[in-house]
Amino acid sequence: GEDVEQSLFLSVREGDSSVINCTYTDSSSTYLYWYKQEPGAGLQLLTYIFSNMDMKQDQRLTVLLNKKDKHLSLRIADTQTGDSAIYFCAESPNTGNQFYFGTGTSLTVIP
Amino acid sequence: DTEVTQTPKHLVMGMTNKKSLKCEQHMGHRAMYWYKQKAKKPPELMFVYSYEKLSINESVPSRFSPECPNSSLLNLHLHALQPEDSALYLCASSQGPASYGYTFGSGTRLTVV
Numbered sequence: 001g002e003d004v005e006q007s008l009f010l011s012v013r014e015g016d017s018s019v020i021n022c023t024y025t026d027s028s029s030t031y032l033y034w035y036k037q038e039p040g041a042g043l044q045l046l047t048y049i050f051s052n053m054d055m056k057q058d059q060r061l062t063v064l065l066n067k068k069d070k071h072l073s074l075r076i077a078d079t080q081t082g083d084s085a086i087y088f089c090a091e092s093p094n095t096g097n098q099f100y101f102g103t104g105t106s107l108t109v110i111p
Numbered sequence: 112d113t114e115v116t117q118t119p120k121h122l123v124m125g126m127t128n129k130k131s132l133k134c135e136q137h138m139g140h141r142a143m144y145w146y147k148q149k150a151k152k153p154p155e156l157m158f159v160y161s162y163e164k165l166s167i168n169e170s171v172p173s174r175f176s177p178e179c180p181n182s183s184l185l186n187l188h189l190h191a192l193q194p195e196d197s198a199l200y201l202c203a204s205s206q207g208p209a210s211y212g213y214t215f216g217s218g219t220r221l222t223v224v
Contacts, residue, residue, distance in 0.1 A: 031212065033212060035215075040220070041217055041218070042115075042117075042201055042215040042216050042217040042218045043154070043201065043203075043213075043215040044215070045212055045213065045214070045215075048212055086151065088153055088154075092212075098156070098159075098167070099144075099156070099213060101153035101154055102153060103152075103153055104151065104152070104153050106151070
């Protein structure tokens with residue numbers, strides 16, 4: 001499969017902004033996604049960005065895409081304790097039904 | 112209905128047992144997926160069904176046997192599993208190819224003893 005890399009851990013204080021980073025390898029990816037997984041739960045789609053966009057904002061979430069560097073980031077404004085979870089980026093190549101998940105970033109929000 | 116429903120939520124089985132995991136969606140999605148996820152790791156793709164036909168089998172051992180009886184249902188039949196098969200098994204569906212994003216179920220937590 002493709003290599004999709006994330007840093008493993010991130011710790012922030014409640015109210016601060018969190019930035020979770022992801023690098024991917026397949027430049028043909030049409031869509032890139034961010035999923036959230038709380039303990040013992042399935043994956044919840046948070047947001048996605050089409051590959052011809054640089055930025056997408058959705059309430060507290062901002063996604064930035066740098067296609068040249070194959071770098072994707074998720075910024076969470078005013079981080080809350082309920083945001084504590086593992087965040088996976090994922091890419092979807094242009095063909096087939098494949099999805100490639102990143103290694104996951106465990107976000108801990110300190111009250 | 113915008114959910115993928117998986118049953119059971121938890122399953123404990125012995126190595127000689129036969130059991131089945133079930134997955135159901137009523138969103139009209141035509142692609143359905145089984146993933147295996149170990150603790151604190153990303154999900155690993157096992158099988159893809161597209162229009163009720165198996166389109167991808169990621170070299171999964173034959174003790175896992177998928178079945179898609181109709182466009183809304185996906186089963187995973189389990190037989191003679193090993194303790195290392197203990198994991199969270201996630202079902203997902205998508206409208207078409209993966210480009211449209213997945214909807215995941217909440218998973219079945221499987222423990223093999």
